[in-house]
Amino acid sequence: MTIQVDISMNELQQLDKQHFLHPSSSIKQQQEHGPAFIFTEGNGIYLKDISGKKVIDGLSSLWNVNIGHGRKEMGQAAFDQMSKLAYSSCFATFSHEPAILLAAKLAELTPGDLNATFFTSGGSESNDTAIKLVRHYWILKNQPQKKKIISRTKSYHGLTIGATSATGIKVFRDFTQSLAPDFYYADHFSPESLRELIEVEGPDTIAAFISEPVQGTGGVLIAPDGYFQEIRKICDEYHILFISDEVITGFGRTGKYFGIEHYGVIPDMMTVAKGITSGYAPLGGVILSQKIHHEFIELSTETLFHGYTYSGHPVSCAVALKNIEILEREKLVENARVMGEELLKGFQWLQKEHEIVGEVRGLGLMAAIELVQDKATHTRFAKPLAPTIATELMKRGLNCRAVVLEGADTLVFAPPFIITPKVVNRMIEILHDTLSIVESSSHSG
Known part of the structure; x- marks a missing residue:
């Protein structure tokens, strides 16, 4: 018997305000206005909210619904x-078929000699796990002083x-007054900045360098030509492990299975989540190179004291x-x-x-539009315009993200892979109409 719950939109809004603490959201805005949208259905490339409004999911919800909804x-x-197991x-070397088959499939899909996966529940867990594994790796190699992690600004x-x-974006680190130690940040587009930082800190203290192939939350920032080839060379030169954070870019988002494949280099570890299930179930993982995996096998004498209750969850793996x-x-x-x-x-x-509209950029279905007051000088608006435009786009049926971190004023897009030329054209029409209205309003003001 199915129990039907008849509850009004207003009741849901009040319950949301009273009982639901939202991730990465303004608590004040939620309390003043309630949830911005209460979505009830997803079908293909579209989302529908409780009022019946339908929008193009131009961000695949959170960069992850790659195959579309429903x-x-x-x-x-x-x-x-679920019906079976x-x-x-x-834990304790227990296993099951879905995790085994998925780990084998990932070894087939990933570039180079990446061939063994440690499963997690999502992207943050995957990156935490990679950090712990590289530090443990250097302990096993009798180099426990190699514990520092270098990432990039705007990461x-x-x-x-x-x-x-x-994370290189400072506002996220400012959220807590006590961060984990031994993290450092090189300039996001400068291999030389990484080299200088390694020299200052000492190569024998650096465990790993971690980087997104394309910086998503930073505003779809695409590294200059030759960047990752030089990074791989520097990591090899100083005996530092290279972790590719493919949480957003993995499983086709950039037009290749993994973002790092665009640059022809192989990382020592790769972190994944989001697109591995297209958001239909929580799952993530850290994929190790054959070399690292074999060294763990050869050097480990005790239990690997790391894991999550849902590492390799059967339903998520299926x-x-x-x-x-x-x-x-x-x-x-x-x-x-x-x-x-x-x-x-x-x-x-x-x-x-x-x-x-200033710079526009994209790689596969990760794309961004920079907003500027003056194209010639690249002058930004005194107050970022992206949030206003994103709100107007949503009213007209297009979901995207406004990025205003680190001085950005950017609209970012990452629609599901099932998108058609007709829907692409519709996205451009909505953008064109909205930008025209905003420009007209600014002139009249």
């Missing part, structure tokens, strides 16, 4: 696994304490396997590449048509 076969995969621990690696400490099957069957990674090119062409047209 895939019944994903629900069936979860149901089938809903949960089983992977984002998650919100657990280790991942926050590794959902991930079905997600990858859909990506392959429908050639969605290739579609992300092709549609990403179309989206960037549309942004370049907007750049010509609108005086407030």
Whole structure:
């Protein structure tokens, strides 16, 4: 028997304000206005809220619904696994079929010799795990002084304490008065900055360098040509492990299975989450190179004292396997590449048509529009315009993210891989209309 709950939108809003503390949200705004949207349905590339309003999910919700919403076969995969084995621990070498098969599939998909996966529940856990594993690795190698982690300015690696400490965007670190120790930040576009930092701190104290192939939360920041090739060279020169944070860029977002593949280098570890299940179930992982994996095997004599209750959760792993099957069957990674090119062409047209559109950029279906007051001088608005435009876009049926961190004034987009030319064109139309209205308003004001 199904119990139907009849509750009004107003009642839900009040319950939300009283009982739901939202992640990465303004508590004051929530208390004053309630939830901005209460979504009730997802279908393909669209979301529908409780009032019946339908919007294009131009950010794949949180960079993660890669195959689109409402895939019944994903629900069936979860149901089938729940009916068979809903949960089983992977501690103490216990195992089960979905985790084994998924780990083997990841070894097949990942570049180079990346071949063994430690499963987590999400991206922050994955980056925390990678940090702990590299430090443990150097302990096993009798170099316990190699414990410092270097990341990049404008980087984002998650919100657990280790991942926050590794995040280069300062406002996230300012949230707490006590960060984890031994984290440092090199300039996000400068290999030489990394080299200088290593020399100052001492190579024999550095455990790893961690980087997103494309900095997502920072505003879809794409490294200059040759950057990652030089980074790989520096890490090898100083015997430092290289971690590629593929939490956003993994599983096709950039038009290749993994973002680092665009640069022809192989990391020592890769962290994944989000797109591994397209958001249909929580799951993440750290994928180790064969070399690192074998050294763990050879040097470890005691228990690996790290793990999560849901490491290798059977249902999540089954959902991930079905997600990858859909990506392959429908050639969605290739579609992300092709549609990403179309989206960037549309942004370049907007750049010509609108005086407030500065730099536009993209890689696959990660794309951004910079907003400027003066194109010639790249002068920003005194008050960032992106939040206002994002709100107006939502009113007209397009969800995106406004990035105003670290002085940015940027609209970012990452739609599901099932996007079609027709929907790309509709996104550009909505953007064009909204930008025109904002420009007209600023002139009249």
